[in-house]
Amino acid sequence: MTVVIAFLANILVALAKTVAAVITSSASMVAEAAHSWADAGNEVFLLIADRRGARTKDARHPLGYGRSAFVWSLIAAFGIFTAGSIVSIMHGVQELSDTGPVESPAVAYTVLGIAFVLEGASFTQAMVKSRRLAKERGSSTWDYVLETSDTTLRAVFFEDMAALIGLGIAAGAIALHQITGVAAWDAVGSILVGILLGVVAIILIGRNIAFLVGSNASPSLRDRVGRALLSSEQIQRVTYLHIEYVGPNRLFIVAEVDLTGDAREHDVARSLRAIEQQIEQHPVVETVVLSLSVDDEASLDFGTPS
Structure with a gap:
């Protein structure tokens, strides 16, 4: 259910950001649109991970199919890195020399605000679940999310957290562009969003690899x-x-x-x-x-x- 909610939220947000990116010509909005489309695509991989990993063990797989969930989650993490991080950074670098203004900034702020509400709802759902499970195990929420074998919960948690931070970066970049008249701020926002996604992708890739190669219990x-x-x-x-x-x-x-x-x-x-x-x-x-x-x-x- 956590993944389904995140998927629906990301589809709505991606559509809105894409329209806003076209209207405003903002590099930060383009980065945010790429971010949301990457997240939406990754939720599909996470849904596949849940379904494949839940299959019962048989003669060919005496320990079950659970590790396939780590494989598909690893593919999803690479998707964040390639479709989200690299695209955002490259687009930001290309736009650094652009001197054009952000058109219709009110549209950008409105879409970012709506996206924040939708992403916030998805993140809250993941946070509540993570906090409850962490409390049951006597752990902090952060430690639980990092260490848990529930790879889809960790992916949704980090993706939504990154989405909220990215929205703040994009809004700040557009505001600095308006205040200073320096278009490079908008491009810098795109680059920062890309770096943020890269960090999240590396964390998720590392955790999935750890479980694939045989991670011992805590x-x-x-x-x-x-x-x-x-x-x-x-x-x-x-x-x-x-x-x-x-x-x-x-x-x-x-x-x-x-x-x-x-x-x-x-x-x-x-x-x-x-x-x-x-x-x-x-x-x-x-x-x-x-x-x-x-x-x-x-x-x-x-x-x-x-």
Whole structure:
């Protein structure tokens, strides 16, 4: 739903900015129009990411299709960089020597104001969701958005935040053009919007690459999983624990555990499988693999719940 709201908002805003760019001949408005069209196109990739990543695992993909969400989100991030950042910077550089005035600035301000309301509504929705999830995990909103495996939520959050900042830059550039009579300010606004988009794109690209190459879970999540394992009456201690994201909010867990008692090998195998099946009932767990610990291996410490 977050992506759908962002997509509809970006389509409306892109249309309005394009009309305003034609009427005003403003470089900053052209940059903002390119920004919104790039965002709208990227939402399509994010919708594909959600759909592809939600497919259930099968024989060919025993860990599911979750990583495809990171692939499509990575493509969307490259879209921001190419269609948004590079286009805006190049157009701004080309317009630096232009001495023509911004025509009908009232049109530009009106469109920017409407765009701010629409983008603000989309950002508020993403912010509320991010803040709620961050609170549930005992994290700050900013840290949660940066670290979360929910790649579409992070993309929408950063795109909308960049959109609001970009609108402020564009309005300021047009105002400085009017006040000083120096047309270069409008071109500088376009360049600054492009740099802003480049920074956002690099952040999103980096986070998606991290998850694609195998990003480990945070220490807090590792501790929660470890304590959950130890809460089982059948597990006495944990000596090895590996947690990896295989999709947005999808975990692959490998652990070595020491079971209570001294059951026969056949019974131990059944116990391990029963524990695995129990853990896999959790909505964020894709697959669990448990094996037995060696006697002389040290137990892991997962702290105490805060």
